[in-house]
Amino acid sequence: MDISEVRERIVAAADELYNAKGIQAVGMDELRSVAGVSLKKLYAEFPSKSSIVMAVLEHRHKSWTEGLDATVQQAGGPRERLLAIFDYLAGWFCQDSFRGCGFINSFAELGAISPDVAEYARKHKESFQEYVARLAGEAGAPGYLAPQLAILAEGAQTTAAIAGTSDAAGQARQAAAVLIDAALTAD
């Protein structure tokens, strides 16, 4: 078993478990069991639980961002690319494993007692805002549109997570279309 494969298995198992049950509710022994590695290997790979948490956040950021960009790239024009953000959300919300944005959740759970977690969550959201701003810029929209769309996307995530209804993405998409068209015709 390769050493980097061990890392991947640990991070993948931690990602699933932390998403499903919350970070603090998952002990190292349960993680060891699900990942299928010994406790010694686990601590040889990561110095502490908090370092695993940070690795999970990095992994989440990478896969989420890549998934979003893949969906956006498939869309036709600049306007459709902005709307594709919400198509990506819709597909995400439909997954059985969806239990809200992992960054919002980890921020809520650990943000107040772990500056690292708080900062990483902030950077993830900042990166998303910049991504939306770039798409909006390519569409020729005024600067105020991107924060509005980002807020819609955030709201769709928490609404879908708590209410358990996945149509929040569709409602957010319709609202986004209105905001986009209003912004594009306002010049």
Add this chain to the structure above:
Amino acid sequence: MDISEVRERIVAAADELYNAKGIQAVGMDELRSVAGVSLKKLYAEFPSKSSIVMAVLEHRHKSWTEGLDATVQQAGGPRERLLAIFDYLAGWFCQDSFRGCGFINSFAELGAISPDVAEYARKHKESFQEYVARLAGEAGAPGYLAPQLAILAEGAQTTAAIAGTSDAAGQARQAAAVLIDAALTAD
């Protein structure tokens, strides 16, 4: 010291502490110390920590809903009442103690392992959605407007919490105005 005053002090202290540090990060001893009651009184009033959590959620729901309604009632017309939602959010975000919606946070922290917490968070959001729907109905707006505004409000909360910028309320308010006007002229 009246017995109901003891309850209030416990719930008030728990509300502050849970909001500031997260629920799981606050032990019963710290709560006892801040509330200024003995551990015996604490357990005479509440059978367990989870019952305190539920009492805090009830208290939060009541004060948040009342505060929102008070702000809304001060607004002039139906359209202004819808926008007043975001004025209430703006004032909330500016408070030093603001650290995100307590229901989103408690859902993220305990929703997966406590059905009671998950259900209460869902009911709180449901109640907010119904409130927005009532205001939108009084404004003569079509049915799709209220979920859109609710999503905007949710998104403003998490954006303000994580990014730490309180202007998410203003951005959401501007987006809400666009959505409201578009919905009201769409008939």
Add this chain to the structure above:
DNA sequence: TTGCAATGAGAACGATCGTTCTCTACTATG
């Protein structure tokens, strides 16, 4: 075969948590 380094399973440890129990001191009524 023999010795050695590495591995795995799980016990052990210290800390902390929620909860209960003990014991002391005070209060109030006869």
Add this chain to the structure above:
DNA sequence: CATAGTAGAGAACGATCGTTCTCATTGCAA
């Protein structure tokens, strides 16, 4: 004054957590 009852401070308890340690076992090189 005496005594029964109450309340407070904090020790104690069992459970669980993150982390480390032990030790038997394995695979491999000489």
